[in-house]
Amino acid sequence: MFYSPEVIEDIRLGNDIMDVVSAYVQLKQHGAYYFGLCPFHAEKSPSFSVSVDRQTFYCFGCGATGNIYSFLMRKENFSFPDAVQFLAERIHYRLPEAGGAAETHKNARIKEGLYEVNKLAARFFYDALQEPEGAEAVRYLDMRGITRKCRVKHGLGYAPLKRGALHKYLTGAGAAEDVLEVSGLFTPDKLRAGWNDKFYGRLMFPILDVRGRVVGFGGRVLDAGPGGDAARSVPKYMNSPETPVFEKSRNLYGIQNARQAKSKEIILVEGYMDVISLYQGGFQNTVAALGTAFNAQHAGVLRRYAESAVILFDSDEAGTKAALRAIPVLTAAGLRVKVLQVRDAKDPDEYIKRFGSESFGKLLGGAQHHILFQVEDLKRRYDLTDMEGKIRFTTEAAKLLAQAESPVERDVYARAAAEASGVAFDAIMAETEKLRGMSLPNAGMEKKLNFTRPAYPSVRPEHNKLKEKGLLEAKKLILNLMASDTKLLRKINQYVSAEEMGDEVYAKLYNLLVSFAEKGRSAEPAELISHFETVVEQEKAGEVFAQGGAGDRRIAADENTERVLNDAMKKVKIAYLDGKIRTETDAEAIKKLLESKRAVY
Numbered sequence: 001m002f003y004s005p006e007v008i009e010d011i012r013l014g015n016d017i018m019d020v021v022s023a024y025v026q027l028k029q030h031g032a033y034y035f036g037l038c039p040f041h042a043e044k045s046p047s048f049s050v051s052v053d054r055q056t057f058y059c060f061g062c063g064a065t066g067n068i069y070s071f072l073m074r075k076e077n078f079s080f081p082d083a084v085q086f087l088a089e090r091i092h093y094r095l096p097e098a099g100g101a102a103e104t105h106k107n108a109r110i111k112e113g114l115y116e117v118n119k120l121a122a123r124f125f126y127d128a129l130q131e132p133e134g135a136e137a138v139r140y141l142d143m144r145g146i147t148r149k150c151r152v153k154h155g156l157g158y159a160p161l162k163r164g165a166l167h168k169y170l171t172g173a174g175a176a177e178d179v180l181e182v183s184g185l186f187t188p189d190k191l192r193a194g195w196n197d198k199f200y201g202r203l204m205f206p207i208l209d210v211r212g213r214v215v216g217f218g219g220r221v222l223d224a225g226p227g228g229d230a231a232r233s234v235p236k237y238m239n240s241p242e243t244p245v246f247e248k249s250r251n252l253y254g255i256q257n258a259r260q261a262k263s264k265e266i267i268l269v270e271g272y273m274d275v276i277s278l279y280q281g282g283f284q285n286t287v288a289a290l291g292t293a294f295n296a297q298h299a300g301v302l303r304r305y306a307e308s309a310v311i312l313f314d315s316d317e318a319g320t321k322a323a324l325r326a327i328p329v330l331t332a333a334g335l336r337v338k339v340l341q342v343r344d345a346k347d348p349d350e351y352i353k354r355f356g357s358e359s360f361g362k363l364l365g366g367a368q369h370h371i372l373f374q375v376e377d378l379k380r381r382y383d384l385t386d387m388e389g390k391i392r393f394t395t396e397a398a399k400l401l402a403q404a405e406s407p408v409e410r411d412v413y414a415r416a417a418a419e420a421s422g423v424a425f426d427a428i429m430a431e432t433e434k435l436r437g438m439s440l441p442n443a444g445m446e447k448k449l450n451f452t453r454p455a456y457p458s459v460r461p462e463h464n465k466l467k468e469k470g471l472l473e474a475k476k477l478i479l480n481l482m483a484s485d486t487k488l489l490r491k492i493n494q495y496v497s498a499e500e501m502g503d504e505v506y507a508k509l510y511n512l513l514v515s516f517a518e519k520g521r522s523a524e525p526a527e528l529i530s531h532f533e534t535v536v537e538q539e540k541a542g543e544v545f546a547q548g549g550a551g552d553r554r555i556a557a558d559e560n561t562e563r564v565l566n567d568a569m570k571k572v573k574i575a576y577l578d579g580k581i582r583t584e585t586d587a588e589a590i591k592k593l594l595e596s597k598r599a600v601y
């Protein structure tokens, strides 16, 4: 859903950031700001500030910053359009329908209808579980030790055997035929030219999206004795098919509860019952993929809520394979990944029942780093009594170890790999450092110049870090001056281009500031932030103007300003040219770039 900048700004101005934030944080006034405990990091004394004037927030502890949209996106894990819709509803603002086309209107109606139908269906299944016909499902839950409270919390239900019961119920409740058709709850009955209930005689698990709406169902067969479903070789678990509101590659079972658990770590399990029994054991931060392998979209969803993930799959071969497949997907999304295989019980559920939640918590804390888990898998795959096997093991293990950023970690894992395999530690370490040397960012340039790279990087990282910081400050200063003073903006615009800002967010801010100035409008940080759609970009944009706390960015221009600005512009231009020179391969072009660089000084 796309909304125009005008609509987004209207809605932002219609809502006061204080009203929204104070629903989550207790705030106390200190001068121009309000302070409270930061909702984004754990702290004992308040470093989270809100500015009513600027309609922004800033945390002195963790640096979190942004406007009212950013706050809700972080706090509620809303997407940008979600946050816009939420705040529009809050002030009864009528959002324009995208495109206004009849087709879009119909899609929106179908989607709304599907949420309603799913909610009604969940109610229907839930009620059926309480009836005598649900007795068998209740027996199964009793047998698994699922408490009544937990059943209610997860909205567990029962799909009755009586054919057509759900269809009749939903039609009776006024559901539209075209909505029912695409709901995934029914299959066409060719003989009667009608519809059959897709789920019957199953224990039902409603699947909720992050906003707590029912989007689909999972159903588990019950052992109905001879001739029952279990005997008729039907799949043990069945999920709703994809519908306009249910995308399997995005939805995770348990995500709604996991989000509320507010844990930075998420536990990934294989199925519905794992999620429920772990929840009951006190681990609410548990999710399962729905009949598909973990993919990049799932990982992206998880990354919005968590920093690390523990893969807790069955310890059999299939579970190990699935874990090995999930690792690169999760690490690519930026999650820290660990793996836990439960040894003393057949699954986590049994473990918790036998040894208690506390023991399980300890077990979880000791989960293996994914690199070690993969090294152990390699050990099983290669014959380490054989020279050839040892060499291949070492090469493969080094590839894994080279991924670890810290030298301490590499050292620890190399020791573990050496111990596990009987291959010398030095050999594994040397191979690892060789691989790391090859993938260092500047390796391409040095190859061009015919350098040979030493085994360890020769650049001084400390020096580089300082230089980076100086450059960053220069860019922020330029953008701040552009926002404060139109005359300086014109000067900057003549000398430095948006591209030379060397960063997408900064380039966009640059262009926004120029276009605001052209229209003679003032550029408030809170408004500028709304032009970015992700929390990461919003924070980066907000941070530019947040130097003095909750967005006190005005820089009073004095006699020093010109000099400081000139230095900053030089720095930015040179960094840009250096970057070009590094990646350019044409000798003539490099010469030209060097000339431009000389002209800057």
Ligand SMILES: [Zn+2]
Residues within 6 Å of the ligand: 038, 039, 040, 041, 048, 059, 060, 061, 062, 063, 064
């Ligand atoms: Zn904070």
